[in-house]
Amino acid sequence: MAVVLEQPASLDAQPAPPATRVLRAEGVRKVYRSGADEVDALRGVDLDVRAGEFVAVMGPSGSGKTTLLNCFSGLDSIDGGRVLIEGRSIHELPDAERTKHRAAAMGFVFQAFNLILVFTTVENVELPLLLAGTKEAEARRRAEETLARVGLGHRFRHRPTELSGGEQQRVAIARAVAGRPRIVWADEPTGNLDSEMAGSVMDLLSELHEEGLTLILVTHDNTVAARGTRLITVRDGRIVEDVALPATV
């Protein structure tokens, strides 16, 4: 299974054309404190991501992958350094502005889907649009269009419990992309899926990446990581490796 990742990145690759930098992290530190205990979860992490990259993030359990994702996306606070998303230092923005910037620029996909169980699929997908101020009719139209795009055009009125895990994750992806974000963060999106469902979810994410989405995805699975254009490895709160991946066909 590790075979794909053991190939060295191509050394004679042409330099990539200049692309807009969507993310820049500089010396980011994160310390979790509980009582007298301190955990240095991020120990001064730098990262640049250009528009259109698909960055796979791997590393042992507890190494700081989820923390990196939450801190770099502005879901969580940081204890040092700074993070620029599309040029704006997100942790220095007032809360309301950070939330607005995040809703406009970013979408999120989690291992446990995090769908609202009493809502239908359409209601789940349109909720963030409504919260962002989209008018009801437009939010409904966009939610239905996005569900159709992820192959769930026949499941508008189903509730999450009436769907398979793979279908639930497709709803979550539709929810993440319905607002047309430039960046999607995914934390082990295939972690709760069998390999067939994982494959179809990754086909979908790869298609969205090919349509121009910047994707930053945490995974334990080498075959999932191999879909990326770049692989970073996190260990003990640091990025210890950062390599370009060969294109897979």
Ligand code: ADP
């Ligand atoms: P990963 O996603 O790579 O498994 P995490 O980013 O979740 O790792 O965790 C990194 C480190 O921070 C671990 O040592 C973990 O125990 C610790 N940690 C994570 N979240 C918290 C928290 N809310 N409070 C205290 N420690 C935490």
Ligand code: MG
């Ligand atoms: Mg994690």
